[in-house]
Amino acid sequence: MGRAPCCDKKGLKKGPWTPEEDKLLVDFIQTNGHGSWRLLPKLAGLNRCGKSCRLRWTNYLRPDIKRGPFTAEEQKSIVQLHGIVGNKWSMIAAQLPGRTDNEIKNYWNTHLKKHLRLMGLDDPPPGPTAGCPATRHMAQWETARLEAEARLSLLSSSSSSATAATTASTTSGSSSSTAADAGDAGKPSDVFLRLWNSDIGSSFRKVAPPGSVKEEEGVLLPGEDSSAASDEREMDAADECQMFLDLACEEFAGDELGLFQGRYGGFSLFPPLDVLTEASLDTAF
DNA sequence: AATCGTATCAACCGCGTACAC
DNA sequence: TGTGTACGCGGTTGATACGAT
Structure with a gap:
C-alpha cells in the first residue's frame, strides 16, 4: 500500500499544458488508447507524469466532455x-x-x-x-x-x-x-x-x-442530443x-x-x- | 489607467484501494 | 500472506480573469 512514486521523478514538466502537449496526448490516446498511464507519457513523447496525463485527459481533453455552463x-x-x-x-x-x-x-x-x-x-x-x-x-x-x-x-x-x-x-x-x-x-x-x-x-x-x-x-454520443435547447x-x-x-x-x-x-x-x-x-x-x- | 480584492478553474498533492507478484 | 506498484479520488493550491474603486 505504498505511495505512488509516479511524480517523484525529477525533470518532469508541471503546470499548465501547452497546445502541443495536448495534441500529443490526444493523438496518442486516439491511436493507441491510454493503456498504462505510467507508460503513456514516455510512449507519447510527453515530459509529464502519467498522473498528470490522466488528469488532463479525463478533465479536459476527453471528446465527450460537455463544455459550457451547467443547466x-x-x-x-x-x-x-x-x-x-x-x-x-x-x-x-x-x-x-x-x-x-x-x-x-x-x-x-x-x-x-x-x-x-x-x-x-x-x-x-x-x-x-x-x-x-x-x-x-x-x-x-x-x-x-x-x-x-x-x-x-x-x-x-x-x-x-x-x-x-x-x-x-x-x-x-x-x-x-x-x-x-x-x-x-x-x-x-x-x-x-x-x-x-x-x-x-x-x-x-x-x-x-x-x-x-x-x-x-x-x-452522450458525439453529436447526439444537445438539442434540449431549453x-x-x-x-x-x-x-x-x-x-x-x-x-x-x-x-x-x-x-x-x-x-x-x-x-x-x-x-x-x-x-x-x-x-x-x-x-x-x-x-x- | 492603476491597483486591489474576489471569483474561477486547471492542475497538483497525498491518501486509500485494488491488484500483481 | 505480505509487499510494492499503479490508479482513482477528494482536497487544496495557485494562476489568471474579472470587477470595483
Whole structure:
C-alpha cells in the first residue's frame, strides 16, 4: 500500500499544458488508447507524469466532455445527488454525462455551496428538528444518507449473496444503466448505485432531459442530443434562488417520494434492520 | 489607467484501494 | 500472506480573469 512514486521523478514538466502537449496526448490516446498511464507519457513523447496525463485527459481533453455552463437540470441533479452521497464527486459525475468530477467539485464549491450558505441551507444546526424547515430537511437528508451507508455496509459485510442478487437486479431493470453499472455496480459498498437504482433513484432520474443519456452507457454520443435547447439556458439569479427553495422546501421535505418512514420521532429511509432480509433488500434496491 | 480584492478553474498533492507478484 | 506498484479520488493550491474603486 505504498505511495505512488509516479511524480517523484525529477525533470518532469508541471503546470499548465501547452497546445502541443495536448495534441500529443490526444493523438496518442486516439491511436493507441491510454493503456498504462505510467507508460503513456514516455510512449507519447510527453515530459509529464502519467498522473498528470490522466488528469488532463479525463478533465479536459476527453471528446465527450460537455463544455459550457451547467443547466438548471444539472444543477438540480447535483444538489440532489450531493444530498445523498455527499462529496462523492465521481459518483455524481457518473450521472451527469459529459461532466467531470473536477468540474462538478469546482462548481459546487464556487456556486452551489455559496448559494446554499446564503440561503441558510449549509451548515445545518445540530439536531434534525432545529432550525427552519428547509434546514431541517437538509439535515434529515444527511442523516438518511449516513444511515444508509451504515446499514448497507453492515448488510454487505454479512451477505455477499445478496450483493450478487442486487447486482443482477440493478443491471437488468434500469433503462439508464451507466458506465459505473458495468464496472462497480457489484461492489457491496456502492451505496449510491443501490440508491440510484431504487425508487429513490428513479425519482431523481425523472429530472434528466429525455434522450440526454445514452441508454447503455449513460454518456452522450458525439453529436447526439444537445438539442434540449431549453435546458441549455443559464439560470439567472432568480431561477437559482427559486430552484433551491423548491428543493429545500418541497422535494427534500416531502414524502412525495415516499422516502421517509418516521420512527423514533425522526425518520428513516429504511425499515428497522432486523426486518431487512436479503429478499427485501433485493426488492428495495 | 492603476491597483486591489474576489471569483474561477486547471492542475497538483497525498491518501486509500485494488491488484500483481 | 505480505509487499510494492499503479490508479482513482477528494482536497487544496495557485494562476489568471474579472470587477470595483
